[in-house]
Amino acid sequence: MTSSRSACTRSNAVLISAALASMAAASAAQPIVVAPAAPEPVYYYDLATGVVSESDPRGGASGAVWLNNNTAPCAAGQLTNLIIDDPDLDSNGVGDTYAIPCGGLQNCEDGSLLWWGDIEPGTLIDRFVIRYVSQVPVGGAQCTAGSAVEGLDMIVSFFDANNDFQDTNRQCIIAFRVENLRGSVPCLGQVFPVRYTLVVDLGPGQAFTLGASPTDLDGDGLHDFAWSVGFEQNQPTRGPMGVVAAAPKLGNLNDLAPHPADASNVFDGAAAFATTTACTSLAYVNGFSLGGFSCDPGAQTPHTSGMIEFYGPNPPCQCGIADIAEPYCSLDFADVVAFLTAFSGGQNWVGNLAPPFASQAPPDFSDISAFLGAFGAGCP
Secondary structure, eight states: OOOOEEOTTTTOOOOOOOOOOOOGGGGGGOEOOOOOSOOOOOEEEEETOOOOESSSSSSSSSOEEEEOOOOOSTTTTOEEEEEEEEOOOOOOOBBBOOOOBBBTTOOOSOOOOEEEEOOOTEEEEEEEEEEEEEEOOOOTTTSEEEEOOOTTEEEEEEEEEEEEOOOOOOOOEEEEEEEEEEOOOOOOTBBOOOOOEEEEEEOTTTOOOSSSSOTTSSSSEEEEEEEEEEEEEEESSOOOOEEEBBBBSSTTTTTOOOOTBBOOEEEEOOEESSSSSSTOOEEEEEEEEEOOOOOOOOOOOHHHHEEEEEEOSOOOOOOOOOOSSSSOSSSHHHHHHHHHHHHHTTTTHOOOOOOOOOOHHHOOHHHHHHHHHHHHOOOO
């Protein structure tokens, strides 16, 4: 498996090309709940070197900065698969496995789901983790983890300034393509969905910052951002692909233990796109929720957000909002130049470090004060 990185600017054109595809209509975007039958395979991908490993090259990711990972809050082992691709191989307008409607477009593949939440402004990310679901058949010993499938790719995109299904403030900041995902080996005569934990390590120059230009659209003092996951299937034998859903920690019996980096204000809903990334064109299909998260007996409803974890440098980088230029995790003259350039040019995407964070608000004296305070505080 290999990975590649693409970057978007505030006004860039094509990030990652995507064939026209479709996504589930709101009425049919139902999850498939399957209890895992075996330990979940975990794979580590070093984006800088292309090395794939089954052991953590860091020896443990201690730099957690944002965790949306409460995947089985209602019952142990009860995970929810959010199916994103369900190929329509017989061209009857619905996905072959889960009957997901194709929305009148060409097929039921290559779409994406987008979710959003809040994070501390200026959060540096150099590792992310996603649990994906593969039902693409591959050969191998029965009931074992699948091998890499050439042509089966995932595209993960990150956005600033998003707080709604069709938020016009949304700005793509970066996207990653992970190629040749794993498939599912037939077990007992059937191809079951297999879950994999994908860990992507970003090397020097690959890390990115959420909220380098803070945008607080909901007035809670945090930066509003979004992420999307989509799949492209160019292999001969195609099948359903998706992600594992995650829920907030509300004191349910099987909640994960509280963590200082627990995700903030993750919306219980998703926006569906007919492209694998909204950086190229906002091919919006619909927004939906699975009915409102609940663990009530007899009325359990999954949360609609996708599982994702963010990690910073290990040990974590704590240089604050003044760390706006490479090299990150240090405060130097490059950060001063970047801020002054942005401030003098009215570029609120870098120079706007203090409220108001609205997209039309130019930098002002409060931003100078915020920068000087953060720069003077240094890196702990």
